[in-house]
Amino acid sequence: MERGERVIESLADIAYKVIADRIITLDIRPNEAINESQLSKEMQMGRTPIREALKQLESERLVVTQTRKGSFAAPIKLTDLLEVAQIRQALEPLAAELAAENVRPEHESALRGHLQLLAALSGRPAEQNELMRLNLEIHRQIYSIAGNLHLEDTLLRYAHLSTRIWSQILERRSPVREHTLELGPIIQAVLDKDSAQSRTLMDAHVRNFNEYIANLR
Structure with missing residues (x-):
């Protein structure tokens, strides 16, 4: 295979x-x-x-x-968040870089579909759960396109753990629309096969979101 x-x-x-x-x-x-x-x-x-x-x-x-x-x-342990965030901060930019290097024509339809979903967010209200699901699905797609199964397995595990903690912290907060929209330029950079830009934008996206969550706690 x-x-x-x-x-x-x-x-x-x-x-x-x-x-x-x-x-x-x-x-x-x-x-x-x-x-x-x-x-x-x-x-x-x-x-x-x-x-x-x-x-x-x-x-x-x-x-x-x-x-x-x-x-x-499982119970949610907020104390896990910092350690999980450190791992994702190190590995998410690598996954975006590899995705830009490995993206193929068969990936483009799904990526453009997510771009359309993100564009539609500016014109309608969205629930927190919808945004969190979309955020997670885009990250999963990037992991898959990156083409490194060990990296994908690792990032899936920690994306699931962190998204669950975020879902609890954000339950009664305003929808994280702007943070979700940051994924649009990342997808475009992957489609453009711009590995350096993909890495830079993903690094900023993960860092911004981690800082936002840390300030809420």
């Missing part, structure tokens, strides 16, 4: 994405029990792929399992 190519998703992959999204955006609250039976009905699949997904989420510190009690959304 060539670098960056993806195999067809398994049921466990699908279950992972659905459950992770709900935990990250606080649809499943910290310490809340995860109902395998309900998820099985909602996703129309057996419990085995759901349990596989929960094991992966446990390894990523998004789920905790208690003997004879089941699985729960």
Whole structure:
């Protein structure tokens, strides 16, 4: 399989994405029990792929399992934020640089689609959860295009942890529209194959957002 190519998703992959999204955006609250039976009905699949997904989420510190009690959304530790932010500050600019170097024609449609979504934000109201989901999805796309699977796995883990903490901090705050819109020029730099500009803009974006969150705490 060539670098960056993806195999067809398994049921466990699908279950992972659905459950992770709900935990990250606080649809499943910290310490809340995860109902395998309900998820099985909602996703129309057996419990085995759901349990596989929960094991992966446990390894990523998004789920905790208690003997004879089941699985729960992990508690949020605000003290983790600084350490996670340090890792992302170091690696996010590298991912953007590599994405600009590795972007191919088949990536352009999705990137331009995200540019259109960002452009539309200026003309309508947006909920915090929508902005956080869009922010995370764009970062995920950049990790994938970067073509380094080890870097992608690392950044996905820490993007999920930090987005979850941000979602709690920002729950009752004004939508982070301007910070989300900063991703537009980054996407354009990737499309332009400008690796230096992609790195510089991503470095500033991560730094600005970390500083914004730090000032709210």
